[in-house]
Every structure is written in structure tokens, then in C-alpha cells.
Amino acid sequence: MKLILLSGWGVDRRIWQTLSEHWPNTVDPSAVEWPGYGDAPALPTPTHIEALAERMASKLPSDAVWVGWSLGGLLATALLNHLPPPKALLLLGAGSRFCSDAESDGGVRSDELASFQCTFRRDPVATWRHFLRWQAQGEPNAREAHRQLRAQLGETPHADTDTLAQGLMWLETLDNRALLANPPCPIRRLAGAHDPLLPSSTRQQALRLEAAGHCPMLSQPAQLAARLAEQATRALQEPR
Numbered sequence: 001m002k003l004i005l006l007s008g009w010g011v012d013r014r015i016w017q018t019l020s021e022h023w024p025n026t027v028d029p030s031a032v033e034w035p036g037y038g039d040a041p042a043l044p045t046p047t048h049i050e051a052l053a054e055r056m057a058s059k060l061p062s063d064a065v066w067v068g069w070s071l072g073g074l075l076a077t078a079l080l081n082h083l084p085p086p087k088a089l090l091l092l093g094a095g096s097r098f099c100s101d102a103e104s105d106g107g108v109r110s111d112e113l114a115s116f117q118c119t120f121r122r123d124p125v126a127t128w129r130h131f132l133r134w135q136a137q138g139e140p141n142a143r144e145a146h147r148q149l150r151a152q153l154g155e156t157p158h159a160d161t162d163t164l165a166q167g168l169m170w171l172e173t174l175d176n177r178a179l180l181a182n183p184p185c186p187i188r189r190l191a192g193a194h195d196p197l198l199p200s201s202t203r204q205q206a207l208r209l210e211a212a213g214h215c216p217m218l219s220q221p222a223q224l225a226a227r228l229a230e231q232a233t234r235a236l237q238e239p240r
Contacts (some may be wrong), residue, residue, distance in 0.1 A: 001232060004060060004086070005031040008070025008093070009167045011035040011149075012158045015069070018076040018148075021023055022225035026233075032237045034075070036163025045162040046169070053082035062086055064234045069093055070135075070197070070214065077176040077187075084184040088235035090228060091189045094212050096180050098171040107199035110172075117168050124164060127156045138194035138213020140209050146216045154208050190227060193214050207231065225238035 006014045013031035023029055035055050036042035043051055045113075052075065060066060062084035068076030070120065073094025080089070082239065100107035132149045139210035149202040157164060191203045192212035209216050216224045 001027055001229075001236070002061070002064035003029045003031055003228065003232060004025055004064045004073035004075055005067045005068045006034070006039070006066065007031070008072045009165060009171060010131055010157050011070075011153065012015040014158075015151050015215075015217060017152065018221040019225045019228075022222040024226070024229045027225075029231050030064075032056075034072070034163075036166075037159045039153070042160055043166075046203060047166050049078050052083060053079050053094050057083055059087070065235065067092060067164065067232075069217075070074060071171055074098060074174045074176065075170065077179055078174055079180075080179055080184055085183075086203050088186040088188065088232060088238075089183070090188050090190065090231055090235070091206075092216075092228070093192065093195055095189075095198060095205070097121060097175050099159075100199040102199075105199040106196075107202070110195055113168070113172055117172070119167075120165065120168060124161045125156055128164065135214040136195060136218075138192055138196045139215055139219040140211050141219070142213075145213075145215055148226045149215070174185050186238040188235050189229040190231060 007013055007015050013033050016031040033040040043055060056079065060083055064086055065088045066076050066086045067090045069092040073091040076089060081210060098108060099113055100112045103109060133146050136142045136145035136149060189206035191198055191206035191208060192214055193203065193208045193210050195214045197214050211218050
């Protein structure tokens with residue numbers, strides 16, 4: 001069973017390294033980079049989803065299960081309209097939209113994202129570092145999770161500023177509610193029970209990972225690998 005692992009905003013494929021020794025023998029995982037991350041050439045900005053689909057077509061085969069984390073989940077869902085659908089899609093720490101509709105629902109509000117974008121324009125690297133701390137907050141040991149992130153990713157993002165700015169624009173604008181209401185493939189959702197970036201309504205719709213936040217690959221890699229393999233297997237058993 002092939003799994004294609006897709007990372008989120010400001011984070012390259014190294015985030016998945018913690019799972020490498022925990023995958024069941026039935027799983028063949030492959031972490032791929034979005035354009036502009038790692039060694040992958042960036043797309044011109046502003047970027048349209050159609051251009052992203054054209055670049056990612058060879059990296060997102062239809063005979064695999066796609067696993068999209070955070071922004072990677074939003075983008076993978078949006079690409080279902082532009083690429084042959086995979087055997088299944090697993091969304092980890094991702095819903096139909098990034099921003100929450102109601103303050104009482106938790107997650108990230110539109111005004112908070114707008115403020116984050118303004119701060120990013122003034123100082124991209126400092127804002128990226130702040131985001132690493134932010135997304136580690138829901139883990140049982142937030143300080144240790146943040147230390148792991150910094151150890152994995154270094155002091156600067158492995159993506160250029162235009163690519164990161166485009167990612168923030170996608171976080172603001174992508175709305176996959178219609179797609180998720182009538183998906184072209186089985187979709188399973190997983191979310192940390194204490195994910196600070198997800199509205200509570202999104203967490204309630206997902207298989208909850210207890211004692212985890214937005215980065216379960218750091219706090220519970222063995223459990224996450226097992227859950228992803230389990231959910232992928234179950235999704236493949238659903239009628240298409």
C-alpha cells in the first residue's frame with residue numbers, strides 16, 4: 001500500500017522522518033515536497049491551483065493513498081478537482097477550511113490569520129519561527145515538540161518567501177466544503193484532540209488522536225504510523 005505524505009505550511013518533508021521506523025510492513029511511504037520546498041523548484045507567484053496540479057501530477061499517483069497534513073491536506077483536497085483521484089485521502093490536522101467561522105469554535109480566526117500575514121510581510125523568518133512554537137502548543141510536552149521541530153527544520157524555512165506567502169494566501173482562501181460533501185474517493189480524517197489550529201467542530205468530525213495536538217508525528221510517531229496505516233486500509237475497503 002503506497003502512501004504519499006504531504007507536509008504543511010512552512011514545513012518540508014523532513015517532518016515525516018520520525019515515522020520511518022514505525023510503519024507496518026504493508027506500507028510503502030513516500031514523502032514528497034510541494035513546489036518551493038527543499039530542492040523542489042518554486043512556481044511563479046501568485047500561483048493558481050491548476051499550475052500546482054500540473055507540477056504535482058507526477059508526484060501524486062492515483063494508485064496511492066494521499067496523506068495531507070495541515071495545509072497539505074487542504075491542498076490535496078483541492079487537487080481532487082484537477083488530478084485523477086487517489087485510492088483514498090487521509091486528512092491529518094486539516095478540515096474543509098483553515099479559519100474558524102465562530103470565535104466560540106476555537107481554532108484560528110480570519111482576523112488572526114490576517115494579523116499573521118501582516119507580521120510575515122515585515123519579518124518572514126521570525127514569523128515562521130513563531131508558527132513553529134504555535135503549532136507545538138497542543139502536544140503533551142510543547143517545549144520538547146518545539147525543540148524537535150527546530151532540530152529537524154533548522155533556523156530558517158526550507159522554502160522561499162514567495163512560496164510561503166502563497167501558502168498563507170491558500171490558508172486564507174481555500175474552501176473545500178463542496179468537495180468534501182461529494183468526494184471522488186474515500187476520505188478519512190484524523191486530528192489531535194488538543195490541536196490549537198483546528199476548530200472544535202473539525203476535531204469532532206475526525207478520528208481523535210488523544211494526548212496529541214497539531215504535530216502527532218513528534219509526540220506519538222508510533223501511534224500515528226499505526227493509525228494512518230489502519231485508516232488507509234479501511235478506506236481502501238470502502239466502495240468507490
